[in-house]
Amino acid sequence: MGKRIVLADPRGFCAGVDRAILTVRTILKSADTPRADGLPPVYVRRQIVHNKHVVEDLAAQGAVFVQELAEIPDAAAEAGIPIVFSAHGVSPAVKAEAAARGMHVVDATCPLVSKVHREVLRFVKEGYEIIYIGHKGHDEAVGVVEESPEHVHLIEHASDVDSLDFQPDTKLVLLTQTTLSVDETAGTITALKARFPWLEMPPNSDICYATSNRQAAVKLVAQQSDCVVIVGSANSSNSVRLMEVAQEGLGERGKAYRVDDASELDPAWFEGLESVGISSGASVPDELVSGVIDALQNLGFTGMKSVETIKENMHFVLPAELRRKPLR
Ligand code: SF4
Numbered sequence: 001m002g003k004r005i006v007l008a009d010p011r012g013f014c015a016g017v018d019r020a021i022l023t024v025r026t027i028l029k030s031a032d033t034p035r036a037d038g039l040p041p042v043y044v045r046r047q048i049v050h051n052k053h054v055v056e057d058l059a060a061q062g063a064v065f066v067q068e069l070a071e072i073p074d075a076a077a078e079a080g081i082p083i084v085f086s087a088h089g090v091s092p093a094v095k096a097e098a099a100a101r102g103m104h105v106v107d108a109t110c111p112l113v114s115k116v117h118r119e120v121l122r123f124v125k126e127g128y129e130i131i132y133i134g135h136k137g138h139d140e141a142v143g144v145v146e147e148s149p150e151h152v153h154l155i156e157h158a159s160d161v162d163s164l165d166f167q168p169d170t171k172l173v174l175l176t177q178t179t180l181s182v183d184e185t186a187g188t189i190t191a192l193k194a195r196f197p198w199l200e201m202p203p204n205s206d207i208c209y210a211t212s213n214r215q216a217a218v219k220l221v222a223q224q225s226d227c228v229v230i231v232g233s234a235n236s237s238n239s240v241r242l243m244e245v246a247q248e249g250l251g252e253r254g255k256a257y258r259v260d261d262a263s264e265l266d267p268a269w270f271e272g273l274e275s276v277g278i279s280s281g282a283s284v285p286d287e288l289v290s291g292v293i294d295a296l297q298n299l300g301f302t303g304m305k306s307v308e309t310i311k312e313n314m315h316f317v318l319p320a321e322l323r324r325k326p327l328r
Contacts, residue, residue: 001274004303005296006225008217008279014210015314016110017049017283020087021058023108023319024048027082028061035079040064043072043083045090046139048108049283050236052260069097077103082321087283088139089113091146106321112178112208113140119202120147123173129166131155131199133188134177138237141177157184158191166196173200178208179238179282181245182215209314210282211238215245217309218279222249224307225277227269228256229296231288232281239281246277262291267299276301 024044031041044065047055059065066072072083082104085094089109098105109117123130130152134141145152152175153164166172174192176185185207192199205212222228228246232239239258246256254273259265270276276296280289293304317323 002303003301004275004305005293005301006221006275006277007304007306008221008277009306009308010213010217010310010312011279012284012286012289014282015316016087016112019316019318020048020108020110021054023106023322024058024063024084026318026322027084027106028063033062037075037079039076039079039081043076043081044086045069045083046086046088048084048086051233051283053288054283054285069094069101074101077101080104082106084108086139089117089143091143093146106319108319111316116144116175116178116206117147119175120144120152124148124151128171128173129153130173130175131164131192132175133180133185135237138177158188161191161195168198172196172198173202175202176206177237178206179211179241180207181241182207182212213310213312214238214242214279214282217307218242218246219249220307220309221277221279222246225254225275226273227254228277229292230256230258230279230281231261231284231292232258233260234258236281236283239284242279242281259292261288262295265292265295270299
C-alpha cells in the first residue's frame with residue numbers, strides 16, 4: 001500500500017459542543033442587528049468551546065466574548081441581551097452575579113458537566129468529602145470545585161495522592177473532569193484506592209462518552225500509523241489528552257502532534273513516513289480536519305483508511321431558556 005492517511009472515527013464535535021455552538025448561532029439568527037443602541041446581539045462568557053476557529057467565527061457574526069460578567073455593561077442587562085455560559089460550566093458565584101444584575105442568562109453548560117455539579121451537591125449534602133481529579137485552572141474544574149471548595153479536593157495526577165489525608169471514618173467519593181485520559185485516570189484511581197481503600201466511585205464514570213470514544217479510536221489509529229496529527233486547540237483538554245493517548249500508542253515508533261489547523265503542519269514531520277493518523281478534539285469543526293487531509297494529500301498521502309470503533313448518536317436539546325421564551 002502507498003502513503004496513506006488513517007482517519008479516526010469517531011472524532012471531532014461531541015453533542016455538548018454541538019449544542020453550545022448551536023445555542024449562540026440560534027441567538028444570533030433571531031437577533032435584529034445592528035441594534036439602535038449599539039449593543040451586540042449576544043455576550044458569551046469565556047470561549048463557548050475551546051477552539052479558536054469556532055470562537056473567531058462566532059465573533060465575526062457579532063457575538064462578543066468576555067472573560068468575566070463585569071465586562072458586560074448594565075445597559076446590556078437592562079436591554080435583555082442574552083449572556084451565554086460556555087459548555088464548560090460556571091461556578092455558583094457567577095450564576096449569583098448574573099442573577100443579581102438581572103442578566104438574561106442562556107446556560108449552554110454541557111449536560112454531562114452539569115451532572116458532575118449535581119453530584120457534588122448531592123454528595124456534600126450526604127456528608128462526603130469529594131476527591132476530584134481534574135486540571136487546575138481549567139474552566140470546567142473551576143466551576144465544579146467552586147460548588148463546594150471546602151469539600152472538593154482537586155488532584156491532577158497519581159503523584160498528588162500523597163498530598164491528601166483522610167481518616168477511615170471520612171465518607172469519601174471520587175468525581176472527575178469529563179475530558180481526562182481514561183488510562184491515566186485509571187492509574188490515579190489505583191493509587192487512590194491503595195491509600196484510601198474505602199473510597200467510593202460515582203454511579204457512572206464522569207469521563208464522558210465523547211472523551212472515551214475518541215481516545216479508544218485514536219489508540220487504534222496510533223497502532224496503524226507512523227505518526228499522528230490531532231487537530232485541536234492548546235487549551236482544549238480533550239484534544240491535548242488525545243495527543244497524549246496517541247503518543248502512548250505510538251511509543252518510540254513515532255511522534256504525535258497537535259495543530260490548530262493545516263497552517264501549523266510542518267512537512268518535515270512526515271518525511272520518510274508511510275502512514276499518518278488523524279483525529280480531532282470534541283470542539284473541532286470537521287472542515288479543519290479536511291484542511292489537514294488536503295495538506296497531507298498534497299504531500300503524497302493519497303491512500304485513505306478509516307478506523308471506526310463505535311457509532312455515536314448522542315444529541316442534546318437546546319438550553320431550556322431558548323425553548324421557553326422567544327429572544328428579543
Ligand atoms: S467533551 Fe463531553 S462533557 Fe465536554 S462538551 Fe463534549 S460531551 Fe460534554
